Amino acid sequence: MPNLSSVLKEEISRIARKVIRSQTATLQKQSAQYRRDVAELKRQVMDLQRRLSFLETQEKKRIEKQPAEQIADGVRYSPKWLAAHRKKLGLSAADYGKLVGVSQLTIYNWEKGETQPRQAQLAKWVAIRGLGKREALKRLEMIGS
Numbered sequence: 001m002p003n004l005s006s007v008l009k010e011e012i013s014r015i016a017r018k019v020i021r022s023q024t025a026t027l028q029k030q031s032a033q034y035r036r037d038v039a040e041l042k043r044q045v046m047d048l049q050r051r052l053s054f055l056e057t058q059e060k061k062r063i064e065k066q067p068a069e070q071i072a073d074g075v076r077y078s079p080k081w082l083a084a085h086r087k088k089l090g091l092s093a094a095d096y097g098k099l100v101g102v103s104q105l106t107i108y109n110w111e112k113g114e115t116q117p118r119q120a121q122l123a124k125w126v127a128i129r130g131l132g133k134r135e136a137l138k139r140l141e142m143i144g145s
Contacts, residue, residue: 075126077116077125079110079113082111082125086107089131092104098140098144099124099128099131099140100124100125100128101124102121
């Protein structure tokens with residue numbers, strides 16, 4: 001027959017395990033819920049960061065397009081005017097193309113009227129068409145160096 005003290009010890013340890021199990025179960029449930037909450041918050045942060053980066057790129061594109069479109073909207077373009085301006089500045093087609101950001105062949109085609117500048121190129125052309133000979137040469141030096 002088992003000893004009274006050993007039975008008492010077993011009963012006490014059994015009850016203690018039961019109490020501890022009931023107390024830790026609530027802690028485990030809370031801990032699991034907190035982990036789920038943290039995971040959900042991380043997903044939300046990632047989603048918001050993705051949206052923010054998308055919106056930033058969209059805004060950057062919108063801002064970059066806006067000045068070129070605004071400047072080039074009210075501008076009239078004429079191949080004769082382009083040739084006269086290049087002649088006035090005394091620049092080769094290659095040098096004039098460097099100022100505008102296009103090739104010399106493009107300048108020749110614009111002067112002949114075979115092609116027309118796009119909006120972005122037209123905006124750059126508008127920016128240099130008011131330049132004098134000295135200013136144009138200074139800009140070419142800056143571009144070249």
